[in-house]
Amino acid sequence: MLRLKEAQAAGCAHPPAEEPVARARLTVDLDAIARNFAAVRGALSQGAASAVVKRDAYGLGLVPVVRSLAAAGCRVFWVETFEEGLSVRQAVAGARVFVLQGLAGRRPQDFVEARLIPALGTAEEIALSAQAAPRMSVAINLDTGLGRMGVLPDAFREIAAGSGLKSLDVAVLMSHLAGFSEPDRDGNRSQLALFQELSALVPDALPSIATSSFVYAGPRWHIGLARVGSALYGVHSARIAGYRSEPVIALDAPVLSVQGLRAGSRLGYRGDRINEPRRIATIALGYADGLPEAFTDRCSAFVNNRRAAFVGDAAMTTTCVDVTGLADTGIRPRQCVEIVGPNQDINVLSGALGINANRLLVAFGLSTHRTYRGGGSHG
Numbered sequence: 074m075l076r077l078k079e080a081q082a083a084g085c086a087h088p089p090a091e092e093p094v095a096r097a098r099l100t101v102d103l104d105a106i107a108r109n110f111a112a113v114r115g116a117l118s119q120g121a122a123s124a125v126v127k128r129d130a131y132g133l134g135l136v137p138v139v140r141s142l143a144a145a146g147c148r149v150f151w152v153e154t155f156e157e158g159l160s161v162r163q164a165v166a167g168a169r170v171f172v173l174q175g176l177a178g179r180r181p182q183d184f185v186e187a188r189l190i191p192a193l194g195t196a197e198e199i200a201l202s203a204q205a206a207p208r209m210s211v212a213i214n215l216d217t218g219l220g221r222m223g224v225l226p227d228a229f230r231e232i233a234a235g236s237g238l239k240s241l242d243v244a245v246l247m248s249h250l251a252g253f254s255e256p257d258r259d260g261n262r263s264q265l266a267l268f269q270e271l272s273a274l275v276p277d278a279l280p281s282i283a284t285s286s287f288v289y290a291g292p293r294w295h296i297g298l299a300r301v302g303s304a305l306y307g308v309h310s311a312r313i314a315g316y317r318s319e320p321v322i323a324l325d326a327p328v329l330s331v332q333g334l335r336a337g338s339r340l341g342y343r344g345d346r347i348n349e350p351r352r353i354a355t356i357a358l359g360y361a362d363g364l365p366e367a368f369t370d371r372c373s374a375f376v377n378n379r380r381a382a383f384v385g386d387a388a389m390t391t392t393c394v395d396v397t398g399l400a401d402t403g404i405r406p407r408q409c410v411e412i413v414g415p416n417q418d419i420n421v422l423s424g425a426l427g428i429n430a431n432r433l434l435v436a437f438g439l440s441t442h443r444t445y446r447g448g449g450s451h452g
């Protein structure tokens with residue numbers, strides 16, 4: 074069994090004390106998430122910040138993440154599904170929880186009873202919810218140009234002009250911007266103008282349009298309630314000056330074996346021949362851990378802060394790393410190799426791979442064993 078001290082000496086980020094390290098491990102820094110939330114709040118010139126925790130908090134673990142955000146003062150959360158909403162309500166007393174999917178086939182009454190607020194996305198959902206008793210709290214999602222989900226402008230004008238909203242408590246009017254990676258894009262400005270025109274029809278509702286990028290894109294976007302995901306989790310959703318989000322995850326994989334291979338040996342499924350003698354470390358990390366196809370070609374691993382190239386291709390649960398020049402690092406089985414961490418941030422990997430950083434985050438988070446540091450967690 075690999076104990077904590079031994080594991081730390083071997084370079085693992087933060088293994089729990091009693092577990093052997095035999096699989097890739099994602100360490101989530103809950104204090105960094107709390108600090109990122111504080112940074113978002115500090116950046117807003119007006120209005121409030123809320124946290125988007127859809128899909129298990131971007132793969133990082135719904136309950137630990139919302140608890141740490143709640144400790145940092147966050148009271149409003151956006152989840153994907155009704156079930157996620159129930160978990161958040163249970164984890165955080167007094168939380169206001171919005172369900173991005175809307176009713177998604179459930180009865181409005183279910184939301185009333187669970188004290189969850191659906192983000193209604195169609196005229197039908199609005200009509201159904203208007204029949205609920207007592208008067209129901211809802212958000213309405215307006216499609217101002219994303220063309221994905223939400224009530225279209227003409228339909229909304231019609232509903233607002235009639236009696237369609239009279240028996241609803243419209244707590245929030247929201248819209249989602251298409252050009253999140255380029256906040257200055259013209260399309261975003263047109264969406265904002267249309268959104269402001271539509272939200273004037275329901276003056277009592279809190280408007281909500283900014284996501285992470287827009288928090289850092291200037292005060293024009295700071296209206297009502299910002300809905301922030303990426304920036305909380307260390308993801309730079311746009312390259313803009315002043316964007317603040319410190320790293321949250323580390324991904325380490327333990328070495329399973331180290332072998333000396335002779336010149337002429339074959340390596341991996343492709344059967345590549347090696348021309349010179351090599352030392353090859355096999356690590357417990359494969360495509361089942363969320364590793365994208367191009368990873369082994371375009372990215373590296375780090376052994377005691379020294380770069381090591383991947384060799385061969387990733388298998389389901391293992392990958393090989395060339396450690397020929399790294400004998401002096403004393404590399405040996407059970408030592409941990411850095412895949413994401415101080416030497417290789419998730420945003421750097423995203424750039425190298427041409428893959429959205431959130432996609433990487435979710436893939437790693439949902440596939441690997443997760444551990445936590447900070448936030449009063451142990452291990």
Ligand SMILES: *Cc1c(COP(=O)(O)O)cnc(C)c1O
Binds near residue numbers: 249304
């Ligand atoms: C995911 C999501 C967000 C959060 O966006 P980030 O860019 O991750 O901050 C906000 N609003 C909606 C509707 C979303 O689906």
